[in-house]
Amino acid sequence: MMDRGAAQSFFRRIARGWRNVREAGTVQLALTAFLLCVALFIARYSWVLPDGSSPTPLTSEAERAFYDLRAYYSADLVEEDKRVVLVVYTDQTLIKARKRSPLDRGLLAKTLRTLDAMEPKAIGIDILFDQPQDEDEELIAALRGMKTPVAVAYAATATNPDDIEWEQQQYLDQFIARLKGSKARPASIRLDNTFGATRLWPDISKGLPPLLGRVMLAEAGEPATAFAGIKNKPAYERLEMRRFIDKHGLTAYTMNPHFPVNTLQLMRAAVAAQQIGVFKPYVEAMYACMWERALKMDDPAVFRQALLDAGLPADQLLELITTDAVKGGLMANTEAAVAAGAFGSPSFLVGTELFFGKDRLRDVEEEVLRQAGGTATKA
Structure with missing residues (x-):
């Protein structure tokens, strides 16, 4: 007091x-x-x-x-990611094109064909095609003819009410619809230039396509690393991994020093293995190569030898992964997984119920039994 x-x-x-x-x-x-x-x-x-x-x-x-x-x-200083190359239109480019704004879509179509010939893993376009231009047919033809997966920017009035009008939304939807069946797919961006620069990551809104960066990573077979800058998260993940290994007696497991690797050829070969009826032995062999033998599975020579060691038809699989049928099959699988709600691996779909992560295996088992009319014993 x-x-x-x-x-x-x-x-x-x-x-x-x-x-x-x-x-x-x-x-x-x-x-x-x-x-x-x-x-x-x-x-x-x-x-x-x-x-x-x-x-x-x-x-x-x-x-x-x-x-x-x-x-x-x-901000933390990080090394430049050598996997990413920005293709920028400078003032000199626009002067030579004799058209500053909006960007000449004929020039963009030519650029896409040039990039496609360089065989990149994925291409992202952060330009909204929300208004008609004279060069639209040329651009659509270029996008439909791409061999490289292309993520095309998409935004909606629901998340950008101040930047996109109804007419723009309608044309953008029509433009995207004309790309169906090609290797071009929509990817969400968010327009936010109030402060002179876009500093906010777009919200992950229900009903919208995945974010541009995530689509490019998925198409390129690259993992999206989460929690990279959080001190305790990686340590806990290692602890949880050790518990899982001990519980299931995975004595042959070893951490692959090459992880993460580019899994594009592995995933395409999985589709090819399904087509020729060797999917199960292929999966078992590839997981063993990755997590028991610790091989660098994105090295073409290592990959081929791994197929031979497993007694799989290496030459046939390697030929199939270059075909449009296999590439299209992988894209269709990816789109179906995203439509079902999947966002990472491992994901398990039991009927319409989605489960993510190896620590959900017990939940998967219980859901299988529940849907089959059985019962599960809870621990």
Whole structure:
């Protein structure tokens, strides 16, 4: 409790403060109140005005500068990812094309054909085709003729109400629909340029295609690494892995030092193995090569030798994975998995019920028994 002397001192300060307020005068009080309101306004709307779209004069520029400065000095420095190449149209490119905005889609079609000849793993286009242009037929023909999987930017009015109008949405949907059956598929992006730069990752909204980066990774057979910068997550995953190994007696398991690897040829060969009736021995052999023998399975020579060691028809499988039928089959499988809700491996679909992760095997077993009309004993 506050003693009597402290209480008296407190109330004397209150009285003195109130006396100072009365002696300040109307003009000084009004100026103080005005400056306080300005400070609160700047604190709340330093980026953008209350309408949500107009940048706040002066302060928004300062905020942007300080934001970039903080990001520059606080963000972790990482090496450039050599797998990713940005194809950028410079001012010189646009000058030679004699068309600045919107981008000449005939030029884009030519670029896509050139890139396709270089045999990349995947191509992503972050340009929305939401308005008609004279070169649309040429671009659609180029996209439909691509041998390389292409992720085409898609956005919806539901998540971008300030940037896409109804007419734009209709044309974008029609454009995407004309790519059906090709290796071009939609991928979600989010338009957010309020602060002069897109700094927000798009939300993963139900009913929209997967994000552009994830589509490219999936098509290229590259894993999407999550929690890479979280200190305790990898350590716990190793602990959980060890528990799983001990529980199931997986004595031959060894961590593959080459992981993660590009699994594109492995997945295509799995489709080919299904076609010629050797799917089960193929899967068993490839998992053993990856997680028992610790081979570098994205090396073509290693992959071929692994097929031979397993007694599988190596030459036939390697020939089949280059065919459009196998490539299209893998794309169809991927699209079906995404449509069913899958987002990673291992995923298990029991009827319409989806389960993800090896730690859900017991749940999978119980669901199989439940759907079969049996019962499962819970641990």
